[in-house]
Amino acid sequence: MKKIYICSYLILFLVSVSVIISSCGNATTQPTDVELLSSIENAFVSVAKQSTPAIVGVSAERWVDGKQFHQEGSGFIFRKNGYIFTNEHVVKGASVIKVELFGGNEFDAKLAGADPNTDIAVLKIDAKSELPVLQLADSEQVQVGQFAIAIGNPFQLNHTVTTGIVSGKGRSILADRGLIRYQDYIQTDAWINTGNSGGPLLNIHGEVIGINALIRRRDDDAPATQAVRAGAGFAISSNLVGKIGNQLVANGRIIRGFLGIRMLEAAHGIRVMGVVPNMPAHLGGLKRNDIIVKYNGQKVNNVNQFKMWIADSQVGKASQITVLRDGHERMFAVTITEMPSLQAGRPIESDSVAWKRLGVSVRKLEKGDSERYAYLTEEDRGVIVDYVRVQNSPIRQGALITAVNGQKVSSAQEFDALLQKVTVDLEPVTLDVKSRHGIEQVTVKLND
Numbered sequence: 001m002k003k004i005y006i007c008s009y010l011i012l013f014l015v016s017v018s019v020i021i022s023s024c025g026n027a028t029t030q031p032t033d034v035e036l037l038s039s040i041e042n043a044f045v046s047v048a049k050q051s052t053p054a055i056v057g058v059s060a061e062r063w064v065d066g067k068q069f070h071q072e073g074s075g076f077i078f079r080k081n082g083y084i085f086t087n088e089h090v091v092k093g094a095s096v097i098k099v100e101l102f103g104g105n106e107f108d109a110k111l112a113g114a115d116p117n118t119d120i121a122v123l124k125i126d127a128k129s130e131l132p133v134l135q136l137a138d139s140e141q142v143q144v145g146q147f148a149i150a151i152g153n154p155f156q157l158n159h160t161v162t163t164g165i166v167s168g169k170g171r172s173i174l175a176d177r178g179l180i181r182y183q184d185y186i187q188t189d190a191w192i193n194t195g196n197s198g199g200p201l202l203n204i205h206g207e208v209i210g211i212n213a214l215i216r217r218r219d220d221d222a223p224a225t226q227a228v229r230a231g232a233g234f235a236i237s238s239n240l241v242g243k244i245g246n247q248l249v250a251n252g253r254i255i256r257g258f259l260g261i262r263m264l265e266a267a268h269g270i271r272v273m274g275v276v277p278n279m280p281a282h283l284g285g286l287k288r289n290d291i292i293v294k295y296n297g298q299k300v301n302n303v304n305q306f307k308m309w310i311a312d313s314q315v316g317k318a319s320q321i322t323v324l325r326d327g328h329e330r331m332f333a334v335t336i337t338e339m340p341s342l343q344a345g346r347p348i349e350s351d352s353v354a355w356k357r358l359g360v361s362v363r364k365l366e367k368g369d370s371e372r373y374a375y376l377t378e379e380d381r382g383v384i385v386d387y388v389r390v391q392n393s394p395i396r397q398g399a400l401i402t403a404v405n406g407q408k409v410s411s412a413q414e415f416d417a418l419l420q421k422v423t424v425d426l427e428p429v430t431l432d433v434k435s436r437h438g439i440e441q442v443t444v445k446l447n448d
Contacts, residue, residue, distance in 0.1 A: 057072070
């Protein structure tokens with residue numbers, strides 16, 4: 001028995017010594033407070049060093065009523081051949097755009113494409129060699145509480161680096177007010193300000209999680225030149241940036257589907273607060289106070305999600321919308337049209353002959369239209385009806401006009417010129433039209 005006890009005590013002793021040695025070993029390898037802080041500090045320094053060469057300053061000049069205005073912001077290179085992300089509001093209406101690289105070299109930039117609905121723009125510069133770039137992260141993986149690093153040019157303080165955390169995700173803070181907005185903001189307490197717009201919000205790996213776009217401050221009446229701000233910063237999520245950016249590089253613009261309703265979130269879906277006359281919802285049978293519960297079989301949960309689904313829908317294709325009306329479910333086939341110019345932030349040429357005589361605004365057929373329109377092919381030529389001013393007009397928004405009185409047309413200028421020929425006698429004009437209804441001829445009387 002003594003041998004058994006002795007062996008037991010020996011085993012316990014050896015285990016205890018092993019634990020103590022292991023503990024002592026861990027204790028000696030534990031970093032000190034200074035070493036831990038130094039590691040964090042080095043991570044921030046590393047991100048700043050590797051990211052800064054791809055971050056640029058953006059300046060834009062625009063003229064309004066004979067007065068020149070100067071706008072400054074930030075941006076970052078995302079393709080080695082000179083494609084740059086910035087905010088649409090930084091370059092809106094600009095006649096001259098300049099980009100300054102990290103080393104001080106300045107380039108004239110061209111606007112490759114802009115999307116007012118998301119406040120994203122893509123610039124292009126012609127560099128002789130490949131440029132450093134920043135990679136986009138998957139913003140779905142961003143976690144509230146993780147580190148966030150903002151780099152940009154606030155108040156002309158070039159390549160300012162500030163740090164904070166991700167304070168929130170999926171924010172939607174701007175009202176539509178005519179222009180339909182698509183919002184997926186990451187909120188941060190990293191210090192961003194006037195001039196930071198268009199610059200990147202980074203994670204600790206140096207990947208872009210968003211484009212810094214705006215701030216919400218306590219005193220909204222304070223002049224924008226004041227350097228003191230107390231508020232939250234917001235960056236457009238990288239997933240939305242990548243999606244829009246690829247389309248802008250490919251096509252120069254974004255074509256979105258449009259339903260034509262005012263809406264509000266309700267207990268079981270989306271409440272229709274108003275229906276725009278002669279737009280898809282109205283033509284498809286939707287009414288005020290309908291509760292939209294499904295879109296093409298998918299349950300509708302919130303306004304932002306629903307807006308995205310409509311935007312991504314193919315133009316000219318019927319979508320199935322299920323609503324609750326008087327306590328009963330009803331399904332409607334609604335043919336989505338392209339978002340009109342006003343809601344898309346595009347100006348209407350009110351001085352054109354088409355607007356004055358026909359009450360329509362047209363644009364040329366562009367690259368990407370055949371992909372987004374269900375009834376168009378790459379071989380089609382003509383002008384797209386962008387907006388219809390007159391209610392109950394036989395010309396539908398989204399239709400392709402291919403000829404005027406038998407003469408082919410391929411641009412808005414040609415369309416105006418052909419209409420001008422018949423404005424003297426104000427004779428009815430016959431248009432060859434292609435739409436979801438097929439190919440037809442439409443005869444329209446010109447306005448005085």
